[in-house]
Amino acid sequence: DTGVSQDPRHKITKRGQNVTFRCDPISEHNRLYWYRQTLGQGPEFLTYFQNEAQLEKSRLLSDRFSAERPKGSFSTLEIQRTEQGDSAMYLCASSSSGTVTYEQYFGPGTRLTVT
Amino acid sequence: EDKVVQSPLSLVVHEGDTVTLNCSYEVTNFRSLLWYKQEKKAPTFLFMLTSSGIEKKSGRLSSILDKKELFSILNITATQTGDSAVYLCAWMNYGGSQGNLIFGKGTKLSVKP
Numbered sequence: 168d169t170g171v172s173q174d175p176r177h178k179i180t181k182r183g184q185n186v187t188f189r190c191d192p193i194s195e196h197n198r199l200y201w202y203r204q205t206l207g208q209g210p211e212f213l214t215y216f217q218n219e220a221q222l223e224k225s226r227l228l229s230d231r232f233s234a235e236r237p238k239g240s241f242s243t244l245e246i247q248r249t250e251q252g253d254s255a256m257y258l259c260a261s262s263s264s265g266t267v268t269y270e271q272y273f274g275p276g277t278r279l280t281v282t
Numbered sequence: 283e284d285k286v287v288q289s290p291l292s293l294v295v296h297e298g299d300t301v302t303l304n305c306s307y308e309v310t311n312f313r314s315l316l317w318y319k320q321e322k323k324a325p326t327f328l329f330m331l332t333s334s335g336i337e338k339k340s341g342r343l344s345s346i347l348d349k350k351e352l353f354s355i356l357n358i359t360a361t362q363t364g365d366s367a368v369y370l371c372a373w374m375n376y377g378g379s380q381g382n383l384i385f386g387k388g389t390k391l392s393v394k395p
Contacts, residue, residue: 171324200382209286209370209385210325223382258324260383270316271383273324 169193171274173259179280180249187245188277192261199242200271201234202258203227210258216242217264249281284309286373288386296394299361303389305371306353314374315354316383317345321367328356330374361393 172191180186192199197218202210213232214224218239228234231249236242246253256278260271289304307315314332318325329338334349342361347354358365368390372383 202383207387209372209387210383212382212384215382225382270327270330272327273318275324 171259171261171272173257173274173277175277176275177278177280179282182249182251182281184249185245185247186249186279187243188257188259188279189241189243190259190274191241192259193272194240196261196263196272197239198262198264198269198271199236200260200262201242201244202260202273204256204258204276205254213244246279249279251281254279254281284373284375284384286371286384286386288369288371288389290389291387292390292392294392294394295361297362299393300357300359301361301391303356303358303369303371303391304353305355305386307371307373308352309373309375309384311375312349312373315347316372316374317354317356318370318372319367320370320388325370328369358391361391363393363395366391366393 174189199216201213204210212225213228214234216236219236231247234244256276258276259274262271263269286307314330316330317328319328329345331347334347337346342359345356368388370385370388372385
């Protein structure tokens with residue numbers, strides 16, 4: 168399968184614990200995006216990488232959230248001291264870059280439940 | 283504030299019907315508008331529209347963009363139960379950032395046999 172993959176697919180954690188999610192983009196894509204989706208809403212942008220550089224962060228990304236893409240390939244999203252409001256589907260997407268516009272392809276998501 | 287509004291929020295039809303889903307946007311730095319289909323998993327890419335008045339078509343699905351009136355429509359003809367999903371439209375921001383998507387809330391389509 169050459170699509171975007173995410174791990175784990177589901178995560179249940181207790182409030183106050185730290186969690187880390189992983190995203191592997193389509194291999195030839197140099198842009199990687201993280202989104203969060205809650206029930207009944209469209210995905211909301213969190214942050215974006217071009218290669219290993221994190222170029223933009225949404226104001227939704229509080230200090231408890233951190234994302235990395237150390238070698239410009241896979242990315243991790245860590246949430247520290249989780250809160251119940253962090254319960255959501257965390258989606259990763261990737262795309263090519265260049266002078267034209269490229270569509271984003273999404274992974275299957277990680278569903279986080281904070282109890 | 284930039285926003286994307288979809289209507290209707292939900293729709294129930296019978297197999298064979300034709301449906302039209304609407305997406306209006308009020309955004310700065312418009313670059314592209316994208317349509318995705320979301321079943322109980324991640325959004326699946328359908329279309330990307332950049333130029334006004336040019337229809338994109340894939341099988342029974344088609345979409346068109348009107349940049350003057352700031353809206354797009356997604357048409358599905360001869361609907362099937364497998365078309366049941368949430369259809370999301372998103373504006374691609376190409377201003378100061380590099381292509382993050384701003385999504386509407388989606389239209390939930392239910393196709394009854």
